[in-house]
Amino acid sequence: MTRRANSFVIRHANHAVMYGLLLCLASTSSGTVLHHAFDMRAPYWVFSLPKLLGIPGGVLLTVGAATLMWLKTKADPELGAPSVWGGEMAFLGLLGATGTTGLALYAATGTSLVSPLLALHFGTVLAFFLTMPHSKMVHRFYRLAALIRGAQIKQA
Template sequence: MPMQTDLLNEARRQAEICNACRYCEGYCTVFPALHAQRAFSDGDLTQLANLCHNCRGCYYACQYTAPHEFDLNLPQALANVRQDSWEDLAVPRSAGRAFQKNGVLIAVATAVGFALLFWAARALASSGGDGFYAVLSHNAMVAIFLPAFLFPLFSIGISLRCYWRKIGAKPLKIAHLTQALRQAANMKNLKGGHSDGCNFEDEDRFTHARRVAHQAVMYGLLLCFASTSVATMMHYVFDLPAPYGLLSLPKLFGISGGLLLVIGCFIMIWLKLCSDRKLGASSAFGGELAFVGLLGFIGLSGLALYTLGQSAMMPLMLVLHLGAVLAFFMLTPFTKMAHGFYRLAALAADAQRSP
């Protein structure tokens, strides 16, 4: 496609200049990988783009940005290639491109549509159980959410396989995956070249705020997943169905995970609104905000459910929360959420480069 070719050619031009300069060699994982190449294939550029965390330190340190004739803007060039790679590798591809161009509308419409679906399901599937099951039966929840959980895993699995082939990576080894997981866990590439943090939102201000926000969201999601997993085990293995007490593991994991999600998403949105849009993929700005907003609403509505208890507002909040969760699952392969999987794959592939 002409547009994809233009984006790759511009990224190639800038990468070749950076390869000659090498001033930013210690800034992040991108530059050692970039400097290891003499020429850049489309797969090489896709790998570099997904290694980049868009911290923008290299741009503010560069002497060849506008008004210099080289007009370098490597963060934007890699962001455009990265965004295009996610859309191109999405399964189905049309859904990936549609969400990125109309992110806010699709996120809102999908969440509202699923909420209405759950409201209808309440009338059809309620079995008079306790707590949330008085609104929607356990079997109905499983029937709806199990396929919705498996679909993104299947879709992203195919996409990552295509990505691995595109970048020409070798067969994955456990040591490479372990190294990638370690880097992802502490957000190494968001610490900045000298561990002072990045200046994502302000040229002269180095901060770890973006790294902390990413960690809050990541660990918040993991805690929410742990909450659901423990509750599932308690239900099926130990015959202890919900609702659970405030000090039970599902509640403790769920509340702490929800709080981290809300805090992390709020900081992310604030940082993104403060940042320079010319240094990222500007066409995806709305889609990124929609994704972060949807994720933050899931955390907030989940906490609201704990607060509302058995009040008259609980059924409405439950269907809104479940609708947002279902929308999140179904849209994961086509939203910014996919970047976590691609970045992990990129870090694992980069580990093959190191001896």
């Protein structure tokens, strides 16, 4: 794969992960509103807002994370920090597992697998939120905060 094609795939895989996460967050939020504000309990109909946002979000998240993991195994190890490679792969695996368990939970609706899959999915979501502050995902927020603070200091 050429360098240009590789950067194209990396960019699209990163976008898939980002939009997948945003869609999954919107799906969870809409399900929470339906549950608490309108007393509509899950499971939701396939054309409900939580499903219309969550299914494509889960697919994007799963495919994007898997693609990034695959590309990371093909990358030149000299270009990255070897000490963080395992952590980055584990975090990408956790992202993919979050999307995959959510999709599996949807596929298992109405079966006896719902309870164990729900526990597994909630566990992956919890692990994701616990590890996110220690990952590269929050770098942009920290960078933005540093730029804003730097501008404030410069004005004072």
